[in-house]
Amino acid sequence: MIFIGSVGMVISGFILDRTKAFLLLIKIENFMCVVSAILFTLSINSSNTWSLWTTSAFLGYFLSSFGNTGSQIAAELTYPISESYSTSVIMTAQMAFSMIHIAIMRQIMKHMSVLGSNIYFTLVLFVGYVLICKLNQLQVSSLINRCKRFVGFRHSPRRNETNCSRKNGTLIKPFVKIRRLHRCFINKQLTTITIYKRLNQCYFI
Known part of the structure; x- marks a missing residue:
C-alpha cells in the first residue's frame, strides 16, 4: 500500500502539472477512494489473498494521490499566503485528523468488529467526497x-x-x-x- 501510494503521488503530480484540472482530479481521486474502501471492506474477510492485496493497492494509490492534490488546492485557495505555510498547516491538520479517526476506529474494532471500523472509514471518505463537490x-x-x-x-x-x-x-x-x-x-x-x-x-x- 505504501509503495503504490508513493507511485500515486508522483503520477498525480505529473497529471496536475500537465492538465491543471485540480477540482476534477481531486473529485475523481476522492470518489475512487470511496470505491476502493468499499471493495477493501468486502474483501477483508475473503479467503482470496490476491483480492485483498489488489484492493489495498488501489486504496493506497488513491489515498496518497488525494492528499497530494489536496495540498495543491490548499495552496490555490490560500494564495497569496505563502505556500509553505498553508501546506504545513494542512499537513498538520491531516495528521491530527488521522490520529483522531484511528483512535475512533480502534474503539469500534474493540467493541464491535473490524467490519464496523471499515464501514466507518468508508463513511468518512464519502462525507469528504460530498464536501469536495462543494469546493468549486x-x-x-x-x-x-x-x-x-x-x-x-x-x-x-x-x-x-x-x-x-x-x-x-x-x-x-x-x-x-x-x-x-x-x-x-x-x-x-x-x-x-x-x-x-x-x-x-x-x-x-
Whole structure:
C-alpha cells in the first residue's frame, strides 16, 4: 500500500502539472477512494489473498494521490499566503485528523468488529467526497472577494486612467476585466494563482 501510494503521488503530480484540472482530479481521486474502501471492506474477510492485496493497492494509490492534490488546492485557495505555510498547516491538520479517526476506529474494532471500523472509514471518505463537490463554489467566492478587495485597494479617483486598461484607445473598467477573468476561471482556463498574478499587473492583462 505504501509503495503504490508513493507511485500515486508522483503520477498525480505529473497529471496536475500537465492538465491543471485540480477540482476534477481531486473529485475523481476522492470518489475512487470511496470505491476502493468499499471493495477493501468486502474483501477483508475473503479467503482470496490476491483480492485483498489488489484492493489495498488501489486504496493506497488513491489515498496518497488525494492528499497530494489536496495540498495543491490548499495552496490555490490560500494564495497569496505563502505556500509553505498553508501546506504545513494542512499537513498538520491531516495528521491530527488521522490520529483522531484511528483512535475512533480502534474503539469500534474493540467493541464491535473490524467490519464496523471499515464501514466507518468508508463513511468518512464519502462525507469528504460530498464536501469536495462543494469546493468549486468556495473557490469561486474566494476569488471574487479577493478581486473586490484588490480593486478597492488599488482604485484611486486621481488615477482612474492608470487603474484601467486600454483596448483600441478606450478605457476598460476594472470590474469588466474581473468578469472576464472570472469566466476564464469558470471555464477552467486559468487557475486562482494565475488570475491573482494577473490582477497585480497594472490592471488585468
